[in-house]
Amino acid sequence: MIHSPILPKSAQAACAVLAVLVLLAVCGGCNGVFFQPNDRFYYHPHQFGLSHQELRFQSADGTRLHGWFLPAVGPSKATIIFFHGNAANISNHIYAVRWLPRAGYDVLLFDYRGYGQSEGEPDRPGAISDGAAAIGLARRMAGGDSHPLIVYGQSLGGALAVNALAEAGTEGVRALILESTFASYQEAARLIMDGAWITWPFQYPFAYLFFTDDQSPLDAMQAIAGVPALVIHREGDRTVPFAAGQALFDALPNPDKTFWAVPGGGHIVTFAQPGAWRAKLTAWIGQRLSQVTPEGATRP
Numbered sequence: 001m002i003h004s005p006i007l008p009k010s011a012q013a014a015c016a017v018l019a020v021l022v023l024l025a026v027c028g029g030c031n032g033v034f035f036q037p038n039d040r041f042y043y044h045p046h047q048f049g050l051s052h053q054e055l056r057f058q059s060a061d062g063t064r065l066h067g068w069f070l071p072a073v074g075p076s077k078a079t080i081i082f083f084h085g086n087a088a089n090i091s092n093h094i095y096a097v098r099w100l101p102r103a104g105y106d107v108l109l110f111d112y113r114g115y116g117q118s119e120g121e122p123d124r125p126g127a128i129s130d131g132a133a134a135i136g137l138a139r140r141m142a143g144g145d146s147h148p149l150i151v152y153g154q155s156l157g158g159a160l161a162v163n164a165l166a167e168a169g170t171e172g173v174r175a176l177i178l179e180s181t182f183a184s185y186q187e188a189a190r191l192i193m194d195g196a197w198i199t200w201p202f203q204y205p206f207a208y209l210f211f212t213d214d215q216s217p218l219d220a221m222q223a224i225a226g227v228p229a230l231v232i233h234r235e236g237d238r239t240v241p242f243a244a245g246q247a248l249f250d251a252l253p254n255p256d257k258t259f260w261a262v263p264g265g266g267h268i269v270t271f272a273q274p275g276a277w278r279a280k281l282t283a284w285i286g287q288r289l290s291q292v293t294p295e296g297a298t299r300p
Helices: 009-028 090-097 124-142 156-168 185-194 200-210 242-251 276-289
Strands: 053-058 064-070 078-083 105-110 149-154 173-179 229-236 257-265
Touching: 053 105, 053 124, 064 090, 064 124, 078 090, 078 124, 078 156, 090 105, 090 149, 105 124, 124 149, 124 156, 149 156, 156 173, 173 276, 185 242, 229 242, 242 257, 257 276
Parallel strands: 078 105, 078 149, 149 173, 173 229, 229 257
Antiparallel strands: 053 064, 064 105
């Protein structure tokens, strides 16, 4: 009897990841890898003691979108437009921003097309247009430039936010926050494959043959150069490797830019629980809102 070789569990897992990535890339381009929506309901704002307003608005092509507006508890310091990551929908991602209303910030979070209650099918150009529409909505709700806006993107949402901000214009936007994100779709795919020995040999052909960098953050950086930017990345992030965050920071042309290298692993979890990082973030935002001259860029 001939027996097939049994791979260690780590190798089996890496093979499975490679097979899924190849299948998704061949069948659906980069969409199946970077966009993973669902319409499952996870949390309602009232579960966190938050009031909210249901938002229904349209993207540039008429696609109907859904979002929530979470008003600040007390006087509002600014409105934060939140671009969530690649999976689930806002009822899941509200967990990441549930603390901001009590810190004095209005929060507008929305779903890209194909996510949650938003119509359509997800793709990169559409999601960018959806983000631009959300920024426009926040601007109208704020009543113009008198009430400051902050754009905050996590993971894929950060990549979309850069382009959406370039499309919508930077008027009234006082800060851009990019957490656990990347500058290049191709490079992000390559770095993910670089992390496992079984996928390492395929990182360049896979990333550069199956993925495009159309509408990557690199294409839009000059348009957002006047906005103060904060890049946050955990050193042990295995979903979007730390090197991707470093590359994003280095590529930003913004004179006022700051990098926080956060110890520990995990992805988009820096502000998940109360602690010093939340206070540090609100202090950084407060500096930009008060137009205090920054001390300078902080590099990893």
